[in-house]
Amino acid sequence: MQKSLAVHRVDPLIVEAWVMGWALSRRTPAPTALPIGFRVDVGLPQQKVRYVLPEFQPEVVADLASRIHTPWTFIKVCTEPRAIAKILPQTWTVQAPVFLMTAALAGNECSRGEPVLSKEYAVRVFDEGPIIRVQVEDAAGDIAASGQCALDGESCIFDQIITHESHRRRGLGSAVMTLLSDEAVARGKTQGILVATTDGLALYSAIGWTVHSPVTSAVIIPAGESAAGQ
Incomplete structure (x- = not known):
């Protein structure tokens, strides 16, 4: 699996298509494009907002996380869990990875x-x-x-x-x-x-x-x- 991941560079257009399609499928408001990625206002009790970031930039992820305090807000980044876990405040829980295919x-x-x-x-x-x-x-x-x-x-x-x-x-x-x-x-x-x-x-x-x-x-x-x- 690690060999397979290594040969792929994250394509922001693929991430954008996934985010747009997910919002369409789940019938949420259209995603908002941000300089760092996308925001989707999901509005569910256990998923109020999700931010999706195509590129893992540690300082960007850490800054975004430090400014968010609302429970059930998600940050999703195209990277592995160990990279995220090192930089987030203790208020955040890192989940097991999923795979964009x-x-x-x-x-x-x-x-x-x-x-x-x-x-x-x-x-x-x-x-x-x-x-x-x-x-x-x-x-x-x-x-x-x-x-x-x-x-x-x-x-x-x-x-x-x-x-x-x-x-x-x-x-x-x-x-x-x-x-x-x-x-x-x-x-x-x-x-x-x-x-x-x-x-x-x-x-x-x-x-x-x-x-x-x-x-x-x-x-x-x-x-x-x-x-x-x-």
Whole structure:
């Protein structure tokens, strides 16, 4: 993994597309461009604001963190946790890294036509303009897997790809990715972007995605509370 990360230089345009697509997918206000990156006013109880910085500049990150005191504010930087942990005030908690990944959609492993699923599953695709949603339902009509993507420029930003625990290891996650990719390609999108957890790396790597950069979050968590993955 370290060898893979070393050959990639963080492209600010990829980060910008991810931020714009994430905000579109989550239906938040449009991100605000800053000299150092982006601010997204998310407005959720455990994620009020998120700052996203494409470049890790220690003095910039330290200065930004020193001026923020509002709980549930996140700073996300394209770097590894050890770099962030050294410079933040003690009020900040550094989370495990996630991974910004990219793929060329046309001809990719994740874009190979209709996926083959067991007869117990049915697929529903929802076209919501700039957002495409996919649901895989079991025989009882319950959602077994789901995901969505936001279309922005030439990019497709994949988000909230979920397979429920009792339906895992049946190819549903790959099926959701294939369906979303094919819909994006049909709309002229050429580049896929997503952020994967450590658990998701194997799935996405197996279908042709590559790591562009680690992304590390730091957050102010009120005393006595804990944060889920953001």
